Amino acid sequence: MPELPEVETVVRELREGICGDAISSVEIFRKNPIVQGDLDAFQEKLCGMSFLDVTRRAKFLIFHLQPERYLIAHLRMTGKFIVSDPLAEPSKYNRVWFHLKSGRLMIFDDIRCFGTLEVYDKLADSKSLLKLGIEPLSVEMKPKFFIKRMASSKREIKTVLLDQKIVVGLGNIYVSEILFRSRIHPQRAAGKLLKKDWTKIIKYTQNILEEAIKNNGTTISDFRRVDDKTGAFQQFLQVYGNNNKACPECNVPIQRIVQQQRSTFFCPECQK
16 A cells, blocks of 8 residues: 655655646446545536646545546556546446546546545545544644653554554555664564654654655555656665565574564564
């Protein structure tokens, strides 16, 4: 699933590509479950709308429209947006076409159809956005936030960092890398971490996310940018996907474990 750097990459490219343009019509090729709610209402609410901005909250893309309205998208596992010249017919995995007044197409493409598209008159109407935790690149990301929230918690630190109700945008790839650089074992209880531990986690969370954004995200398998190019941060991963390979710091083999049905990669020597 695309994580914060991948979604931020898409947001920036869409902002540059479609702001100032407008939707002339919408074609839906896969009805459910991608488009949420009534299909006719979805199309009617979007036709004639202009793109003012594209932003991100957690892993959600938010299209700011004029007159005031919002298209909210989640890529899930394999969703992606493509901006292209007109096409004669949809390709196999094109699910929704947004015809733009410039003559171009904004396409929502999704192999597995786990992605979602919703339209709201007010952002506050989106229940998904209301449940989210803090942004990891925000000023709220401070040790005292976690110390207060995690006091006496027995939850493993890996699962805490994946919890979108606590801190948003992180997934398996970046959490594995964050904990490796922080030298913290992924199974340590969050409630036993000290202020210095949280300080390191915050530092490396922000460093890694900023590095990944500069490299247009990480492409392991499915992630593609708006221009269909891949991200480049995968070449800088130190532990994720490197099971049994030598740790870059101590040469001990990287190990893989499963936490809540998700893969975690770590160095048993460096991370305590």
